[in-house]
Amino acid sequence: MAGAIYFNGSELTGQHDVKLNGTDMDNVYLNGTKIWTRHPYTPGTEIFTYSWSAGGNINNLRTTYYSNYPLAFASQPSYSSGSGSPDSTLVMALADGFYVSYYNQNEHGTDSDGVGASNTGGTYNVWQGNTVTGLARASGGGSLSVSSSGNNGSSFKVTYSGQ
Amino acid sequence: MATTEQIAHYYEGFCRVVDNMNAGKPDNMTQASWEIHRTLNIDWLKEIVKADFWTDEDLTIANGLIG
Numbered sequence: 001m002a003g004a005i006y007f008n009g010s011e012l013t014g015q016h017d018v019k020l021n022g023t024d025m026d027n028v029y030l031n032g033t034k035i036w037t038r039h040p041y042t043p044g045t046e047i048f049t050y051s052w053s054a055g056g057n058i059n060n061l062r063t064t065y066y067s068n069y070p071l072a073f074a075s076q077p078s079y080s081s082g083s084g085s086p087d088s089t090l091v092m093a094l095a096d097g098f099y100v101s102y103y104n105q106n107e108h109g110t111d112s113d114g115v116g117a118s119n120t121g122g123t124y125n126v127w128q129g130n131t132v133t134g135l136a137r138a139s140g141g142g143s144l145s146v147s148s149s150g151n152n153g154s155s156f157k158v159t160y161s162g163q
Numbered sequence: 164m165a166t167t168e169q170i171a172h173y174y175e176g177f178c179r180v181v182d183n184m185n186a187g188k189p190d191n192m193t194q195a196s197w198e199i200h201r202t203l204n205i206d207w208l209k210e211i212v213k214a215d216f217w218t219d220e221d222l223t224i225a226n227g228l229i230g
Contacts, residue, residue, distance in 0.1 A: 127205070
């Protein structure tokens with residue numbers, strides 16, 4: 001698990017905290033067992049923001065965003081309904097250490113405090129209809145504090161927590 | 164920990180969702196969109212009433228929707 005190593009009681013939180021003779025280490029082994037892997041990003045790094053509109057197409061989240069930010073996803077997003085245009089629901093599983101740190105729905109406002117939602121992994125439904133859009137936490141515990149479907153567009157931000 | 168302002172914001176959204184669901188399908192929304200939109204919002208209401216940040220807000224206004 002990235003970051004799960006402590007020095008004098010403090011968790012190592014940088015992307016590279018472990019050096020050997022001045023060289024950054026990617027992995028640390030103890031007696032042949034990997035006990036630490038470097039963070040792929042510095043914790044707190046905003047990885048990407050995705051915005052979509054009612055009546056548009058969300059397929060680029062499944063293709064372009066997955067291709068550009070593969071570490072953020074546990075697997076390639078797939079449809080539970082539709083194929084990108086209304087009415088489509090794209091199931092997005094985030095990898096451990098990545099979370100939705102911000103969600104704005106045009107009608108219902110913004111959830112940016114993380115209350116109610118986990119800060120690592122989980123599955124979300126990215127939804128788009130002809131007049132509405134939204135984001136819902138589908139599994140992994142908790143829920144977003146702003147409604148999962150409302151008028152016009154939505155956006156969310158994925159951040160690396162390292163947890 | 165949610166602030167007083169955030170709780171007020173979330174409750175405003177909560178009430179708007181209840182009103183929207185009670186109002187029924189808007190004329191400009193397709194039936195297919197409405198069915199998913201309604202399911203998502205009802206599921207969201209069922210989850211958000213369990214949130215631990217509520218204080219004395221009246222969440223019972225959703226009872227008729229979430230059973």
